[in-house]
Every structure is written in C-alpha cells, then in structure tokens.
Amino acid sequence: MKKTAILTISDKGSEGQRIDETGQVLREYLEKNKYIVHYYKIIPDEVEDIKKELIYMCDELNIPLVITNGGTGFSKRDVTPEATLQVIEKYIPGIGEFMRMKSMEITPRAMLSRGIAGIRKNSLIINLPGSPRGAKENIEFILPSLDHGLKILSGETSECARSEVDL
Numbered sequence: 061m062k063k064t065a066i067l068t069i070s071d072k073g074s075e076g077q078r079i080d081e082t083g084q085v086l087r088e089y090l091e092k093n094k095y096i097v098h099y100y101k102i103i104p105d106e107v108e109d110i111k112k113e114l115i116y117m118c119d120e121l122n123i124p125l126v127i128t129n130g131g132t133g134f135s136k137r138d139v140t141p142e143a144t145l146q147v148i149e150k151y152i153p154g155i156g157e158f159m160r161m162k163s164m165e166i167t168p169r170a171m172l173s174r175g176i177a178g179i180r181k182n183s184l185i186i187n188l189p190g191s192p193r194g195a196k197e198n199i200e201f202i203l204p205s206l207d208h209g210l211k212i213l214s215g216e217t218s219e220c221a222r223s224e225v226d227l
Contacts, residue, residue, distance in 0.1 A: 061096040062095045062125065062207075063125070064095045064097055064098065064125040065097065065098055065125070065126045066083050066086050066097055066129070067101055067103065067114070067117070067127070068080045068082060068083040068100075068101070068103070068130055069103060069110060069129065069190070070190065075104075082129045082188075082190055082192045082195045083102065083129065086188070086196070089200070093203055099121055099123060101113060105131050105139055105140070106139070108143075110143035114126065114128075114144065114147045118180040118185070119180070122181075123183055124210050124214060125184055125210060126186070127186055127188060128186070129190055132188070133172065138174070144187055145178070148178030149178070149179055150179040152177045155186060156176045158201060160173055163194070163197060166197065173189055175187035175198075182213055183213075184210060186202070
C-alpha cells in the first residue's frame, strides 16, 4: 500500500456546512488502487492554512502523494494553486496540462481549471478540482503514470521510463 493524503479546501466544508463528497470519492478511488489515506483534513480557502498543511504533510509526515481538491477555479477565494506554488521546490507542468487536456475531451470548461502539481522534498503535491466528478476524472487520468514518478522520487528507481517511440 502506498501512503497518500487528501486535503479538501472548502470554506463551507471546513465550517461543517457542506459534506465533503469529493474527499470521499477520492478516498474510495485511491483505496481501490492500493493507496492508503494516511491523512485527511478539510480546511478553508486561506493561503496560509493551505501552505501550513502542505508543509506539514510533506516535511513532517513524509507523505509521498498529497492530493488537494478545491480552490482551483476563478473565484477570489480560490487560492490553492497560489499556495502550492509557494511551497513546492519543483514545478511539474505536465500533470496539470495533461489533466486539462483530457478534461477538455469531456467539457470545454476544463480550460478554466488552474490546478498545478509540484514536488516538495520527497512528496508530490497535485491540485484537483473541487467537484466530485471532476476530481475523480482527473485522478483516473493521472494515477496510472504516477507510480513510476513516485518510485523515482522515493529513490526506489532512478531510471526514466522511455516511450515506445524515442523522441
């Protein structure tokens, strides 16, 4: 089992005014795919709160895969990508680009998602949308490729995967 964390970013969820359906959908999907949710929390859309939690999960808990959901839209309160950018050491544009590309096959509004991904220490942080459907679709798109990246990040392997077609 691989360790992961889910951080739901929602003002209403953090105040108990909304059930965290997205966090539960992600938990179920990850557990079906041999991940164990080691840490789960709901926090408000506040940059400092998000940064504090991301640093804690990466630096203190050493969780290899940190999944956030919520705060990736256009609302003034949507600040998850900004907080993530402030704590990551390496930006990984391909993950966000791939999620948006695949999501565009489903809805043209996918171009409005601002989720990003990056590395802090030995942890991979990925921002997913706040809607249960959007979050599940996006984790389904990327999870098959993450295993290799997480092995490299943890030092289990140093080899890069090559595609069938050498570029």
